[in-house]
Amino acid sequence: MTSSHLDPLDPAIVTMIVLTFFVGGLVKGLTGLGLPPVVLGILTAAIGIQPAKALILVPTFLTNVVQASSGGHGRKVVRITWPFLLAATVFTASGAFTLSYFRADVMSALLGLGLAVYGVLGLFRFRVNIRHRRWHHPVGFLSGAANGFLTGMTGSSAVPGVFYLQSLGLSRDELVQGMGILFTLSTVGLTWSLQAQDLLGAQLAVMSAVSLVPAFLGMSIGNRIRKGISEEKFRKVLFIALLVLGLYVAVQSLHPW
Numbered sequence: 001m002t003s004s005h006l007d008p009l010d011p012a013i014v015t016m017i018v019l020t021f022f023v024g025g026l027v028k029g030l031t032g033l034g035l036p037p038v039v040l041g042i043l044t045a046a047i048g049i050q051p052a053k054a055l056i057l058v059p060t061f062l063t064n065v066v067q068a069s070s071g072g073h074g075r076k077v078v079r080i081t082w083p084f085l086l087a088a089t090v091f092t093a094s095g096a097f098t099l100s101y102f103r104a105d106v107m108s109a110l111l112g113l114g115l116a117v118y119g120v121l122g123l124f125r126f127r128v129n130i131r132h133r134r135w136h137h138p139v140g141f142l143s144g145a146a147n148g149f150l151t152g153m154t155g156s157s158a159v160p161g162v163f164y165l166q167s168l169g170l171s172r173d174e175l176v177q178g179m180g181i182l183f184t185l186s187t188v189g190l191t192w193s194l195q196a197q198d199l200l201g202a203q204l205a206v207m208s209a210v211s212l213v214p215a216f217l218g219m220s221i222g223n224r225i226r227k228g229i230s231e232e233k234f235r236k237v238l239f240i241a242l243l244v245l246g247l248y249v250a251v252q253s254l255h256p257w
Contacts, residue, residue, distance in 0.1 A: 016046055017207065018214045021059060025215035028063060029222020031241040032176035033158055033183070035215065036060055038245075041252050051204060058208040059215040061187050066219070067180025073171075077178040080168060083137045085185055087144030088151070088161060092189035095152020102153060108253035111150060111159045115246030118163055122239035128167045140164060147182075148189065156249070157186035162242070172226065172234040 020042045027034035036056060043052035068074070078085065130139055143164040151157040165178045226234060 013047065017043065017055065017211060021211045022214040022218040025059075025063065025218025025220075026222045027218075027241065028067070028215075029219035029224075030226050031222075031238050032067065032179040033162065034241060034245055035063060036156075037249050037252075041248060044252075054204040055208045055211055058205070059211045061184070062212060063215055063219055064180050064184040064187060066216070068177060068184045070180070070223075071173045071177035073174040073177050074181065077170070077174055077181060080136055081140055081165070081178060084140030084144035084147075084161070084164060085181060087141045088147040088157070088182060089144075089185040089189040091145045091148025092152040092186060093148075095149040098153065105253045107150070107153055108156065109250045111156050112246045112249030112251075112253060114159050115162075115242045115249065117246070119239045119241070119243030119246060122166075122242065123236065128163070129169060130164075130167045136168065148186070151186045151190055157183050157190075161186075166238075172231055176226070 020039050021035075023042075024035040024038040027038055039056050039059075040052050043055065047055075130136065143160050147157060147159065147161040147164075150159055161182050162179060165175055165182065170178060229237070
């Protein structure tokens with residue numbers, strides 16, 4: 001179904017959009033990531049990839065802004081990771097400019113498998129730690145450059161950025177806020193490098209804005225659940241989410257609905 005056939009008054013479509021954004025927001029509030037793959041994976045089958053991408057623009061950006069500005073650890077996270085964040089933002093252009101030389105579906109599938117493998121390793125307590133401050137910035141810059149390149153190419157800003165942030169030994173709230181900052185800046189960098197493709201018409205813009213309500217509601221509930229569980233349980237939930245989302249992204253990239 002294309003955007004021209006998308007009826008905003010169809011109760012079935014409205015219900016599906018509301019529930020999908022609620023679930024995506026819930027996963028994001030609980031783990032700090034997951035709204036785009038959840039929403040795109042479900043809505044693409046129902047309304048088509050272009051309308052789904054258009055609907056997700058506003059909720060994704062604004063939920064990332066809220067996540068990036070909540071928690072009270074922003075200054076600490078930026079101080080530790082600023083070379084990483086800078087490189088992740090600037091290097092999105094390199095991925096966007098070389099997009100025509102690679103198959104985006106294959107690259108997205110590889111990123112999904114990377115997320116899944118990292119989730120498995122985390123569940124078995126195999127973790128990389130970069131806690132010596134001398135290595136934070138050099139490793140961060142290289143990780144940020146790779147993250148920016150892959151973001152520009154695939155639109156996903158999780159790899160290897162989430163791995164790097166998790167390896168710094170941040171607390172769960174610091175990690176979630178750090179991911180919010182990364183995703184916000186990556187979205188800005190991607191929009192600038194791609195010059196914002198004209199996918200968001202007036203009708204979809206309104207529906208995208210309305211989708212903020214269930215997304216923020218789900219995110220709020222997820223945040224409360226996250227704050228009520230221990231650090232260890234949170235990390236287990238995070239690694240399980242990475243495993244499931246990674247497999248989902250890989251399968252969806254190679255065999256779209």
